[in-house]
Amino acid sequence: MRVAVLSGKGGAGKTLVSVNLACAANADTYLDCDVEEPNAHLFLRPRILAEKQIFVKAPRVDANRCTGCRVCVDFCRFNALALIRGKPLVFYEVCHSCGGCSLFCPEKAITEVDRRVGVVEEGKTGGLRVFTGRLDMGEISGVPIIKALLEHLPEQGLCILDCPPGSGCAVMESIREADFCLLVAEPTRFGVHNLAMVHTLVKLFKKPLGVVINKWQPGSTDPAHAFCTENDVPILATIPFDEVLGKLNSEGKIAVQEIPAYRELFETLAATLQKGASAL
Numbered sequence: 001m002r003v004a005v006l007s008g009k010g011g012a013g014k015t016l017v018s019v020n021l022a023c024a025a026n027a028d029t030y031l032d033c034d035v036e037e038p039n040a041h042l043f044l045r046p047r048i049l050a051e052k053q054i055f056v057k058a059p060r061v062d063a064n065r066c067t068g069c070r071v072c073v074d075f076c077r078f079n080a081l082a083l084i085r086g087k088p089l090v091f092y093e094v095c096h097s098c099g100g101c102s103l104f105c106p107e108k109a110i111t112e113v114d115r116r117v118g119v120v121e122e123g124k125t126g127g128l129r130v131f132t133g134r135l136d137m138g139e140i141s142g143v144p145i146i147k148a149l150l151e152h153l154p155e156q157g158l159c160i161l162d163c164p165p166g167s168g169c170a171v172m173e174s175i176r177e178a179d180f181c182l183l184v185a186e187p188t189r190f191g192v193h194n195l196a197m198v199h200t201l202v203k204l205f206k207k208p209l210g211v212v213i214n215k216w217q218p219g220s221t222d223p224a225h226a227f228c229t230e231n232d233v234p235i236l237a238t239i240p241f242d243e244v245l246g247k248l249n250s251e252g253k254i255a256v257q258e259i260p261a262y263r264e265l266f267e268t269l270a271a272t273l274q275k276g277a278s279a280l
Contacts, residue, residue, distance in 0.1 A: 002153060003273055004178035004207075006163035006171060007185065008194025010037075013214035013239065014184045016249060018162040019043045021182075024256045024263055025270035027128060028157030031149045033174040034164045035118060035133035035142035042252045046123025046130035054133075054148050057097045058115040061088050065109035072101035072110060093140050118145045122152070142170045153177055158274070167201045175202065180273060181209040182236070187222040195227060210236040212269070217241045237269045 005018040019040055022030050032038040059072075059081075068086035080095040081088045088101075092115060102110040118135040131152045133145040142164065150173075153159060163174040175181055181202045185195040195211070202209045213224050216238040228235050239245070245262070248255050255262040 001157075001274060002159045002161060002177060002179045003182055004161040004163050004175040004180070005182045005184060006175065006198055006202075007165055007183065008167060008196070008198040009191070010165040012165070012184045012186050012191065012194070013212075014165065015040055015043075015162055016214065016239075016245075016255075017182065017184050017212050018160050019254055020256045020262065020266045021270060021273075022128060022158075022160045023254055024266035025158055025274070027160050029152065029154050029159040030128055030130045030162065031152065031159065032130070032132045032162045033142075033146050033149055033170070034162055035135040035145040035149075035170070036164065038132050038134060038162075040162055041121075041123070041130065041132055043254050044125045044128065044130055045252075046125040046128075046132075048121055048123045050122040052120045052122075052148070053116055054118045054120060054145050055114040055116050056144050057099060057112040058092055058095055059090055059101050059110045060113045061090065062109045062111070063087055065107050067107055067109075069106060071104055071106060075100050075104050093138070096141075097144075118142070120145065120148050120152075143173050146170055146173045150174075150177055158270075167197045171198070171201065172205070175205060175207060178207060181205075181207045182273070183209055183211045183233075185211055185213055185224045185227075186215050187213055187217070187220070187224040189223055192223045192227045195224060199227075199231065199233065210234045210273075212237045212239065214239045215241040236272055237265060239265070 007014040032040040073081045073083050078094050078096050080091045102112050117139045121132045123130045133149045135142045164170040185191050211228050211233050256266050
């Protein structure tokens, strides 16, 4: 089973849930798809076994062959090319590597070369295989890194996909092959706003889903519960607003390995997920 853990904003507790769920359920594979700020390794501390550089195709212009006809510039819908003093200038940060400029150049002045955008690290901690994507500084899109991570999806066993925050292209790529989406939300108005965005995204992908509410305080106003009730979304677990849990996180410790009550909470969550979406 492939479980994607996502949230509409950073700091909601997505990695907290991902790491503890992986450990409580004895997961086989962990993919850290939050490639801009991967941090699961701070808790899992995998032994690095291999590293693979990730490249994308980028246009290279032969100034001697280019006639400044503007075909490439007019073709590019991402504005990655501009004609400066009669020659195209490439803005690699917004290039989507579609290859169109090279294909349609009448003078064959544009060729494609490899350009590095990041790395994927493979590691292991106990019986858990951990794959971490890292986007290079200054790069815009993490999608190529996430595509490389998804090549390591197992055919069997439990795989946890720790997704990027938000609801953009990188999130969409992360949940593409998921069997179930676990949404982590905070019980605040701002938290519900972001929950609503990611809920809409998951529904568009027609994925089964459930919610974990983090930082819950008994007796307080909880708009997250209200949202789930109104939208018929199952709440699979609530994690209390707990100073002890916060301290464990700050020290890079895994709650299910330190506190029996949290092991029980995440084991119950894992059992619910493994029954499959039909049981929800």
